[in-house]
Amino acid sequence: MRKLGFALTAAALFATPALAADTITFVYQSAQGQPATAAQIARQFVGDGVTVIVPISTPSAQAAVAATKDIPIVFTAVTDPLAAQLVPSLAKPGGNVTGISDMSPMADHVALIKEITPNVKTLGVLFNPGEANSVSLVNRLKEVAAPAGIAIVEAAATKSADVQAAARGLVGKVDAMYVPTDNTVVSALEAAIAVAEENKIPFYAGDTDSVKRGALASIGFNYYDVGVETGKVVARILKGEKPGDIDVTFASGSDLYVNKAAAAKMGVTIPDAVIARANTVIE
Numbered sequence: 491m492r493k494l495g496f497a498l499t500a501a502a503l504f505a506t507p508a509l510a511a512d513t514i515t516f517v518y519q520s521a522q523g524q525p526a527t528a529a530q531i532a533r534q535f536v537g538d539g540v541t542v543i544v545p546i547s548t549p550s551a552q553a554a555v556a557a558t559k560d561i562p563i564v565f566t567a568v569t570d571p572l573a574a575q576l577v578p579s580l581a582k583p584g585g586n587v588t589g590i591s592d593m594s595p596m597a598d599h600v601a602l603i604k605e606i607t608p609n610v611k612t613l614g615v616l617f618n619p620g621e622a623n624s625v626s627l628v629n630r631l632k633e634v635a636a637p638a639g640i641a642i643v644e645a646a647a648t649k650s651a652d653v654q655a656a657a658r659g660l661v662g663k664v665d666a667m668y669v670p671t672d673n674t675v676v677s678a679l680e681a682a683i684a685v686a687e688e689n690k691i692p693f694y695a696g697d698t699d700s701v702k703r704g705a706l707a708s709i710g711f712n713y714y715d716v717g718v719e720t721g722k723v724v725a726r727i728l729k730g731e732k733p734g735d736i737d738v739t740f741a742s743g744s745d746l747y748v749n750k751a752a753a754a755k756m757g758v759t760i761p762d763a764v765i766a767r768a769n770t771v772i773e
Contacts, residue, residue: 532557548623562733565589566720569623584734597634614664618674627670653678657685670696690757701747745769
């Protein structure tokens with residue numbers, strides 16, 4: 491009987507294709523956004539001798555990589571595996587680690603913000619500077635925002651309890667708010683959105699699930715599909731391939747989500763052209 495360990499810091503499970511369900515046990519554990527818990531889970535998986543560890547998100551992946559150099563690791567939903575020091579290279583990374591990156595299409599996000607709210611000159615970004623993936627995203631955002639004439643104002647939240655205060659600190663300083671795929675901020679997303687609604691500030695997100703929860707709009711990946719791609723990598727390893735011989739790949743495809751109800755609460759009218767090409771429109 492082979493066991494696959496799934497370590498999560500985000501609140502969502504990703505789908506994987508069936509892999510001989512009669513001979514494989516799937517073990518799911520959630521760190522609830524706590525790095526120390528993620529490290530404990532990773533050590534537990536190692537102690538249990540699981541066949542493959544599938545950490546979801548950068549903090550969980552870092553915990554798994556720190557826990558073992560022997561058990562195959564297939565990370566998923568990791569923004570920047572190089573900056574997070576999960577692998578030394580994307581092509582045939584060697585060792586026991588490979589996976590799927592979900593680096594956000596930041597240039598598309600900036601273009602979307604400009605299209606929906608063309609008067610935005612300052613963009614407040616809520617993130618946890620302790621998350622390597624978030625730091626990479628903010629740096630990338632700065633690179634693409636500057637040519638578009640948008641200045642980035644950072645607002646740090648090192649724990650979920652800090653998110654609302656960080657959002658309030660942006661009021662009066664920014665024309666819009668944005669949260670990247672940051673585990674800490676997303677775990678308390680509604681608190682930040684409430685501040686945006688109260689002050690009529692457009693609030694954008696780096697992932698489409700956050701649009702369902704009240705963000706105005708986003709362009710992101712279909713994470714079911716990301717999960718399927720991750721499962722295919724796991725299947726290759728179960729069939730005998732070494733993770734170090736499998737290239738790290740980037741998630742492909744993008745979906746446009748818009749939330750008309752959220753836009754109304756924030757005093758924004760989404761252009762018809764944006765709504766017409768959206769994959770999902772939340773009324």
